[in-house]
Amino acid sequence: MEYAQLVANIQGLTAIAVGLLIGLASLGTAVGFGVLGGKFLEGVARQPELGPMLLMRMFLMAGLVDAFAAISIAIGLLLLFGNNPLILAVATALKTHTGS
Amino acid sequence: MSLLRPTEGEYVQHHLDYLQLNLHTFKLGDGGFWTLNLDTLVISILIGVLFIAVFYWAARKVTSGTPGRLQNFVEMLFEFVDSMIKEAFHGKSALLAPMSLTIFVWIFLMNCMDLLPVDLVPKILALFGIYAVRAVPTDDLNVTFAMSITVFLLIIFYNVKVKGWHLIKEIFCSPFGIWLFPVNILFRFLEEIVKPVSLSLRLYGNLFAGELIFVLIALLPWWMQWTLGGIWSLFHLLIITIQAFIFMMLTIVYMSMAVSSHD
Numbered sequence: 001m002e003y004a005q006l007v008a009n010i011q012g013l014t015a016i017a018v019g020l021l022i023g024l025a026s027l028g029t030a031v032g033f034g035v036l037g038g039k040f041l042e043g044v045a046r047q048p049e050l051g052p053m054l055l056m057r058m059f060l061m062a063g064l065v066d067a068f069a070a071i072s073i074a075i076g077l078l079l080l081f082g083n084n085p086l087i088l089a090v091a092t093a094l095k096t097h098t099g100s
Numbered sequence: 101m102s103l104l105r106p107t108e109g110e111y112v113q114h115h116l117d118y119l120q121l122n123l124h125t126f127k128l129g130d131g132g133f134w135t136l137n138l139d140t141l142v143i144s145i146l147i148g149v150l151f152i153a154v155f156y157w158a159a160r161k162v163t164s165g166t167p168g169r170l171q172n173f174v175e176m177l178f179e180f181v182d183s184m185i186k187e188a189f190h191g192k193s194a195l196l197a198p199m200s201l202t203i204f205v206w207i208f209l210m211n212c213m214d215l216l217p218v219d220l221v222p223k224i225l226a227l228f229g230i231y232a233v234r235a236v237p238t239d240d241l242n243v244t245f246a247m248s249i250t251v252f253l254l255i256i257f258y259n260v261k262v263k264g265w266h267l268i269k270e271i272f273c274s275p276f277g278i279w280l281f282p283v284n285i286l287f288r289f290l291e292e293i294v295k296p297v298s299l300s301l302r303l304y305g306n307l308f309a310g311e312l313i314f315v316l317i318a319l320l321p322w323w324m325q326w327t328l329g330g331i332w333s334l335f336h337l338l339i340i341t342i343q344a345f346i347f348m349m350l351t352i353v354y355m356s357m358a359v360s361s362h363d
Contacts, residue, residue: 060349063342064346066306066339067306073309081112
């Protein structure tokens, strides 16, 4: 019973952590892409002949904006779908503690 | 032990295991620091040899008349990288252009392994009794850090070579003037150390996320895999090209910063 409570506790906290990881990552990327796209359109509207050059720079920046959000999302998905290392650690600790 | 059924967690974990060689005992398995990731090594070297062979072959058969398709393609890539360097790099270096071309094409080809079905290579190798294999070389921190640390050492080398004694003056009084030299040194140190870490973690993170999402898509029922997998493949095609391009572009920019003095 105690074991189930411990695992449920970790699962709940993991779910919150995953929500924060993915949610904050996408929030930051969304703001970044919004500013990036808006400024790009502004720049093209002001000087249409610079369009192709700005488009390539925009893709470069899009990759930079994208990168660390991708790491955050990957760690979130790993916690959610993969073998959760936190629960595994608690399970091994319990096993050594109780000797069962 | 996962939030879902344990078999799914095991499936994901199986796709995150490298084929490792323990250098203490020369048997397969994790050996702590003395471990070789065989899958990463073999696949990246194979891809590198393929890339160099194709480009070498194209260079040997080059004609000034009507070029073939391969020559057109190679020239296109070459001119693309060349124009990037002319735009961003204002020094002289015989090394930078071939290095940038190699970085771009090699990383792109290694990223392209991500577009193979996630189970294809492991299933084929499972027939030969190999348990775990990861087909994407850039999905391994060792490869990305190897590349970025190489670039980092070149940056330091060119800093010292081009600036000479002037480099010390630049480190001591670069942003704030001589009287704040501890802050200047700290800032310079952070600025330099961030370069290799961000370069490699960016590439690794994107590829890792892409691979993980492909693995998760593979867990879905078969009628959903096609649509989601197709959409993610298209999006991922964009990502892998941009990541290869960013690695190359940032290398050029860093090298340009290394050879140009601020005053």
